[in-house]
Amino acid sequence: MLDTLGVTLPIVQAPMAGVSTPALAAAVSNAGGLGSIGIGATDPSGARKMIEELRAATDRAFNVNVFVHETPQPDRAREAAWLDALRPYFDAFGAPPPSSLRTIYKSFADDPEMLKLLIDMKPAVVSLHFGLPSADAIAALKQAGIMLFATATSLEEARKIEAAGIDVIVAQGIEAGGHRGVFDPNAHDDGLGTIALTRLLVRHCSLPVVAAGGIMDGAGIAAVRDLGAIAAQLGTAFIACPETSADDGYRKALMGDGAYHTQLTSLISGRPARAIANRFTALGDVLDAAVPSYPIAYDAGKALNAAAKAQGEYGFGAQWAGQGAPLARAMPAAELVATLMQEFDAVDRS
Template identity: 70%
Template sequence: MSLLNRLGLSVPLIQAPMAGVSTPELAAAVSEQGALGSIGVGATDANGARAMIEATRARTNKAFNVNLFVHGAATADAVREAAWLDWLTPVFAEFEARPPSALRTIYKSLSDDPDMVTMLLEMAPRVVSFHFGLPSFEIIAALHDRDIVLMATATNLDEARAIEDAGIDVIVAQGIEAGGHRGMFDPVAADDALGTIALTRLLVLETKRPVIAAGGIMDGAGIAAVLDLGAVAAQLGTAFIACPESAADDGYRAALTGPGAHHTSLTSLISGRPARALANRFTGLAAAIGNRRPPDYPIAYDVGKALNAAAKAKGEYGFGAQWAGQGAPLARAMPAAELVQLLRTELQRCRNAV
């Protein structure tokens, strides 16, 4: 049985699980239209994740995806963290604030969160996906025993082969164009920076798992293009940020329609891991970073969030984690259901034109 049939999808489309932006309302609206909605729970604990799953189920009985982070353990470095805080102190002072006195590891990896695993096994969402790496074989087997479809992100062939060897059902091919965090298993390893087209075709030919293409896809023509490469579906994230159901704040939405949308960049400044964001005041700090290195993910995110909060309190939205892909200028603001319907129409038009 194909992936689409197994999940009851009538549109080969997955809404990307953007932690902090995707909401139960957004995921449910997408799923109700025959695509696969997603919620990102990597930035919350088991209780918060349970609440998001319950809220999504209250709005739809269709399949949706629950995405989790499986990052390696952060290495605390007091000297490096103190230097990072000192560097950012003048920026905080601009907003009459001070940085935190110390930094915390604010997110748990699924590999270190037995409560999250227990919750997933109890709630048994139809789809669970992994970003930044893979959990243990024991966790994978337990989730499969609950008849959960498993997906994981790959940015290169080696990661895709590891996903296949682990028994994961579906590979998400994340091209360099994609917004948000790179799904690299090792954030300090050399990145071949493969684009969505090259990576998708490579994984279709070199692996035996269904491949979902992600990165820079914003409309039906983009979906049609990756389907022609052999992908079974396309994953779109930036396309849904402007939907009213997303949790993007007013500054994020305004930035998406501004000049920064044409100049996205990969940065580790905000969270400690490479992530593609709209050009804003935070990403602009890269010009003065010198040889400094941010603390490990997610330790760096602790001060990044504090700086954003201090700036927003003074009316400055340029220090948010405004994740977006290279297709950002093509974003269209409309309700999620309407966007899925439009994408379906555009895809069908492309197919009819062949």
């Protein structure tokens, strides 16, 4: 499937909105993998700029990722209670909490302008996270010649993806860093690992599967290929590359003790996401207020992080990372891709 795009290596660089950059995606695509950018945290104007910058840096295929979360329902009382619970931490950094919270990211399902932009710009791949847009939107993207990927964390979600006419399923194991791709964050999550989920989807779905979660080296890529995946998606493995926008605190945390203790938390954004253990994730043990909906809660999380960073404290950042974080290596993206493939080729397949 990926070879039809001119992708020669079984490597997909995860989109990682807010961390991935056009420079990172271009480096991965130019090295033979599928580079990705995430535009779920920007508007159509910002997305256009990112795609244009990426297209200027590579003539190879790349992936543009969007968030398809449910439209959040504001709850002013719940949001006010959340801000009150966070107030002591804002006070500690000499900053007032926001007076109110906003819906800072529009869902792709509610953004016809973003749909039009993607149809106009025609990236080779568009990937969907948190769910699926309307049948009309899917049809329009496919009519434009765009290959569609969608994240599944369960067989049930994968079957919905298959029925919707998507081209490739990304099997996201519980090990993965960043936001869980669950369609409904309020439903029970079986927390399937990458190995079990990949095999379930390979055996029970007809679509190609890309495995994601905890894969950090060539041996991991070889393992999921042996499970039947056409490629591995790696995100945390690329965070330490100089081409990402990760700040110094994030990079230091990735190489520190907290990387051995990643945990799922909804405190930062309002949706479950795996992060490096830090001062923000630790608030789960002391806060008892209900977290607002995604991405409304993220407005508070970003404000608290900004107040902390202004005082030299990086422990309130959204330092997303998977369980393989301690295996991260700091090197240019093209060098990392080459290293991954050397490791992949060295795996004994006897």
